[in-house]
Amino acid sequence: MLKQQVGAAVVVTKANVIVFLLLFIAATLGSVNAAVLQPDRIDVLYHSYNGGGMDIDGPAILLRKKTSETFAVSAYYYVDSISSASVDVMSTASPYAEKRNEAQLGVEYLHEKTIVDFSIKQSDEDDYLSKSVNFNVSQDTFGDLTNVSLGLAYADNTVKRNGDEFFEEQSQQYRLRAAISQILTRNLSVSVNLEAVADEGYLNNPYRSVRYIDNDQASGVAYQGEVYPNTRNSFTTKLSASYYLPYRAALFFHYRHFSDSWQIDASDVELSYRHPIGESFELEAKVRYYQQTQASFYSDLFPYKDAQNFLARDKELSEFDDITLGFGVTYVIPAKYSFADLKSEASLQWDHIQFDYKNFRDPTAEGGVGAEPFYNFSANVVRLFYSVYF
Amino acid sequence: MRMKNKLALLFVSCVMSQLSACSSLAIEPWVKPYERQNLADPIMSNNRHPIANMHIAHVYEARESARGAEAAGGGGCGCN
Secondary structure, three states, rough: OHHHHHHHHOOOOOHHHHHHHHHHHHHHHHOOOOOOOOOOOEEEEEEEEEEEEEEEEEEEEEEEEEEEOEEEEEEEEEEEEEOOOOOOHHOOOEEEEEEEEEEEEEEEEEEEEEEEEEEEEEEEOOEEEEEEEEEEEEEOOOOEEEEEEEEEEEEEEEEEEEEEEEEEEEEEEEEEEEEEEEEOOOOEEEEEEEEEEEEEEEEOOOOOOOEOOOOOOOOOEEEEEEEOOOOOEEEEEEEEEEEEOOOOEEEEEEEEEEEEOOEEEEEEEEEEEEEEEEOOEEEEEEEEEEEOOOOOOOOOOOOOOOOOOEEEEOHHHOOOOEEEEEEEEEEEHHHHOOHHHEEEEEEEEEEEEEEEOOOOOOOOOOOOOOOEEEEEEEEEEEEEEEEEOO | HHHHHHHHHHHHHHHHHHHHHHHHOOOOOOOOHOOOHHHOOHHHHHOHHHHHHHHHHHHOOOOHOOOOOOOOOOOOOOOO
């Protein structure tokens, strides 16, 4: 029954994607001039995530360069150094450390009011390899009050398990996006983003287990590997608004709704505010709230072994909410102190995220099987970066 | 279900074709180009700090089930 539900709706098919793209490209032909490519810049970042027994940090670099008024290239390189002793790991395994490298190359082409961009990306870990391609077309229209865009992406993933050289599984992901941005007044613009994502293949985390009641064990509980469905389809809608305040400050709002074939419904809402001080400083503050329901096959404690077709105890698939408070400051460095007199900026951003799980218990806590307190943790996320425009 | 999806996609595509066609009919933009200096101010840019946006999108996608409809994100697992 459950298998039928999760396998039912194939939202993104090759035929649909081709029809959609051809019609969109046909619709955008024959327009006249105005859009521009983003300015040349280089960003160097140090990032850090600390919370829930996990420490992740590393550098990243992003380069964008126009080779002409109509053509630009970009390159992005990102490193995660991970040291994990999270609650999932501590209940059934040992702490571990690993590294993830991500590299992305992109090209952008501007033709009159249309921008086409194409990028390839690879993310590489000891036990996970993801290769993806991404294609996007955007078009200014209605006297440039409106911008419409369409995009699609494909990713091919290889999942391995450290310590088991014979384990290797595959999964694929298809993404189809559409967006429309609209200037409503001289101070207000809004946008709607839609995205359908379809996954197929091995979608489990190969290290995680579910727990079930087993009175033959002294602890009263035993573990078995998770079993996920082989397909997952989701649809996401995001509404955004940006408002210019009369004393030169900016207010941003977004609301996003997500639902998928695993019966997870989620939504998040974010309000952020950007306030310049003089010519040199910009302050930012944000608050974000997120909540989700559980996957249909999630349980913190199953009544017996093989209790249902699909089994999961990932806390990311449980019912939970989180709230983020974020602050940032950007310092616009005077040209005389900047490298080669180029315009540059230094920024520091800090987010504090509090996660509260509603039906995921902390198995390392006291209280007896199935009566432990619900898990919660907080994380601090820091980004320190330097941007140069040239 | 697949037929329904195809019809929905065709409908959206047709709407977009019509929108594009309208742009050539000289519809008067109600916010003139010279009235857009506030919206063009760098502080109004959603993508003012692209490298930071990519990072925070990745953090949320690794910790939460929701995904998609963001300008950035994805890439690897980092989910234990």
